[in-house]
Amino acid sequence: xxxxxxxxxxxxxxxxxxxxxxxxxxxxxxxxxxxxxxxxxxxxxxxxxxxxxxxxxxxxxxxxxxxxxxxxxxxxxxxxxxxxxxxxxxxxxxxxxxxxxxxxxxxxxxxxxxxxxxxxxxxxxxxxxxxxxxxxxxxxxxxxxxxxxxxxxxxxxxxxxxxxxxxxxxxxxxxxxxxxxxxxxxxxxxxx
Amino acid sequence: xxxxxxxxxxxxxxxxxxxxxxxxxxxxxxxxxxxxxxxxxxxxxxxxxxxxxxxxxxxxxxxxxxxxxxxxxxxxxxxxxxxxxxxxx
Numbered sequence: 001x002x003x004x005x006x007x008x009x010x011x012x013x014x015x016x017x018x019x020x021x022x023x024x025x026x027x028x029x030x031x032x033x034x035x036x037x038x039x040x041x042x043x044x045x046x047x048x049x050x051x052x053x054x055x056x057x058x059x060x061x062x063x064x065x066x067x068x069x070x071x072x073x074x075x076x077x078x079x080x081x082x083x084x085x086x087x088x089x090x091x092x093x094x095x096x097x098x099x100x101x102x103x104x105x106x107x108x109x110x111x112x113x114x115x116x117x118x119x120x121x122x123x124x125x126x127x128x129x130x131x132x133x134x135x136x137x138x139x140x141x142x143x144x145x146x147x148x149x150x151x152x153x154x155x156x157x158x159x160x161x162x163x164x165x166x167x168x169x170x171x172x173x174x175x176x177x178x179x180x181x182x183x184x185x186x187x188x189x190x191x192x
Numbered sequence: 193x194x195x196x197x198x199x200x201x202x203x204x205x206x207x208x209x210x211x212x213x214x215x216x217x218x219x220x221x222x223x224x225x226x227x228x229x230x231x232x233x234x235x236x237x238x239x240x241x242x243x244x245x246x247x248x249x250x251x252x253x254x255x256x257x258x259x260x261x262x263x264x265x266x267x268x269x270x271x272x273x274x275x276x277x278x279x280x281x
Contacts, residue, residue: 016277016278016281019277019281020274020277023270023273023274023277024270027264027265027270028262028263028264028265031263031264031265031269032262032263032264035263036263045265045269048265048269048273049269049272049273049276052273052277053273053276053277053280056277056280056281121260124260125260125261128257128258128260128261129261131257132258143258146239146242147255147258147259148262148263152239152241152242153239153241153242154241164241168241168242168245168247171242171247172245172247175247175250175251175254175255178254178257178258179251179253179254182253182254182257187257188257
């Protein structure tokens with residue numbers, strides 16, 4: 001498989017399709033991070049697009065230096081765009097992220113199951129999303145970056161500007177909190 | 193001294209005696225853990241720091257639940273993005 005850096009170099013040289021390959025390679029991770037962090041689907045889609053557009057601008061401006069972690073760099077850009085968004089919201093002091101009820105169930109799994117299975121899965125997934133959304137922001141971010149964006153703790157620590165131990169501690173608290181919610185709300189892989 | 197006949201049976205000659213092993217008994221090499229080098233241990237998908245903290249083993253129930261959701265962008269979203277990029281580049 002061609003490396004991310006090789007694709008970027010080819011894109012810079014004029015092979016436009018190489019960037020499209022990069023998008024297809026990483027879109028799920030980037031989208032998962034943004035959509036789980038921001039519950040408003042329309043906004044999540046905007047930030048998803050803005051992230052890749054910003055990536056292009058930065059690559060073209062020669063701001064990407066290869067260290068073998070292209071996806072980590074993309075996630076940092078997405079992270080910054082999310083932070084910028086919340087800063088703007090805070091300044092405007094109008095809209096709360098909680099006002100939106102998302103329906104982000106574009107899961108691969110749904111395509112293959114029957115209606116009943118889908119309903120059960122939707123309910124479980126809704127519970128899991130609620131569980132994640134109830135976490136404090138710093139804990140939620142670590143969970144999403146680790147489990148949905150697939151970043152290592154070192155990368156997460158870099159992106160969130162904390163030490164690896166802090167990131168691990170946040171993950172631990174997040175998992176403890178989620179387990180508590182699981183028990184309280186009786187959430188499990190089978191619908192009760 | 194060990195004399196191999198085939199994979200299932202082999203003969204051991206111990207001092208003066210001759211002892212026939214039955215086919216249920218296998219040489220150590222077939223039942224013991226093979227030696228592997230450090231390079232053969234696959235660690236690409238594993239975060240060693242996380243592994244050292246034992247997070248996955250301690251919270252496997254919660255992590256299994258997290259794996260139940262896998263948000264993916266709608267196809268039209270990716271298509272729109274690619275067409276925007278084509279216009280820009």
